[in-house]
Amino acid sequence: MTYATPQADGPRVVLSARGLGKDFAGFTAVNNVNLDLHHAQIHALIGPNGAGKTTVFNLLTKFLQPTRGEITLLGQDITKMKPDRVARMGMVRSFQISAVFPHLTVLENLRVALQRPNGLATQFWKPLSSLETLDPRADELIAELGLSPWRDRRAADLSYGRKRVLEIATTLALDPQVLLLDEPMAGMGREDVAMVADIIRNVAKTRAVLMVEHNLSVVADICHHVTVLQRGEIIAEGDYATVSQDARVRTAYMGVEA
Numbered sequence: 001m002t003y004a005t006p007q008a009d010g011p012r013v014v015l016s017a018r019g020l021g022k023d024f025a026g027f028t029a030v031n032n033v034n035l036d037l038h039h040a041q042i043h044a045l046i047g048p049n050g051a052g053k054t055t056v057f058n059l060l061t062k063f064l065q066p067t068r069g070e071i072t073l074l075g076q077d078i079t080k081m082k083p084d085r086v087a088r089m090g091m092v093r094s095f096q097i098s099a100v101f102p103h104l105t106v107l108e109n110l111r112v113a114l115q116r117p118n119g120l121a122t123q124f125w126k127p128l129s130s131l132e133t134l135d136p137r138a139d140e141l142i143a144e145l146g147l148s149p150w151r152d153r154r155a156a157d158l159s160y161g162r163k164r165v166l167e168i169a170t171t172l173a174l175d176p177q178v179l180l181l182d183e184p185m186a187g188m189g190r191e192d193v194a195m196v197a198d199i200i201r202n203v204a205k206t207r208a209v210l211m212v213e214h215n216l217s218v219v220a221d222i223c224h225h226v227t228v229l230q231r232g233e234i235i236a237e238g239d240y241a242t243v244s245q246d247a248r249v250r251t252a253y254m255g256v257e258a
């Protein structure tokens with residue numbers, strides 16, 4: 001398989017994996033995965049159950065050490081780095097950094113999230129009100145994520161979809177260049193899916209987004225690039241229209257005979 005090299009004037013590559021592989025006790029879960037994430041683009045990782053999507057996620061964010069291959073973030077080799085360092089360098093995943101406290105308001109949740117990159121995390125004895133200096137940035141994030149009407153509501157009182165949006169907002173507190181979302185639409189009704197899809201599209205205007213997603217209409221709707229995995233290997237990539245017509249994808253992933 002050949003992989004297109006981004007053109008010099010094309011979108012900037014922010015995360016790159018080459019020859020990525022992971023073996024578990026002799027079982028090859030991921031093999032020879034090449035991936036480029038581009039600034040301001042949404043990239044989907046899809047494939048049937050057990051295809052290796054979560055393993056690739058864990059390899060990219062350094063929760064798993066690759067058996068083979070290299071990963072570069074913003075031009076720096078991160079293959080051997082620890083996850084917290086990678087997060088500070090600008091790659092965060094949705095569920096790991098986010099901490100939504102149900103009894104705090106949307107604004108208070110963002111204050112808590114914002115104190116981490118500002119080095120205030122150890123000042124746990126200070127009352128939340130002392131974090132008011134963070135409010136301008138918190139309000140920017142609240143507006144960016146369409147949460148302004150819920151700014152002073154407790155997280156517990158938000159709909160399921162808006163809680164997910166608040167989680168995404170807390171990850172953005174670290175100002176990531178690369179955002180990884182693990183099944184952001186899981187368990188949502190149609191209205192929430194449309195709302196969260198809009199939010200992700202908006203968030204990706206200034207960042208690269210990689211999402212594992214089973215909802216293919218969302219993938220078709222918002223993702224610029226799709227990588228299809230099967231048994232740990234890439235079987236197709238391109239835009240959704242291209243991969244959805246690929247004979248191997250139709251057979252392997254969608255259960256349709258080519």
Ligand SMILES: Nc1ncnc2c1ncn2[C@@H]1O[C@H](COP(=O)(O)OP(=O)(O)OP(=O)(O)O)[C@@H](O)[C@H]1O
Pocket residue numbers: 024027029047048049050051052053054055056
């Ligand atoms: N820690 C582990 N030890 C052994 N095998 C593992 C481990 N983690 C994953 N695997 C195996 O690697 C393969 C890929 O799993 P992975 O969870 O990455 O797939 P997936 O595409 O995310 O699947 P799903 O859509 O069901 O979440 C599976 O066969 C799985 O059983």
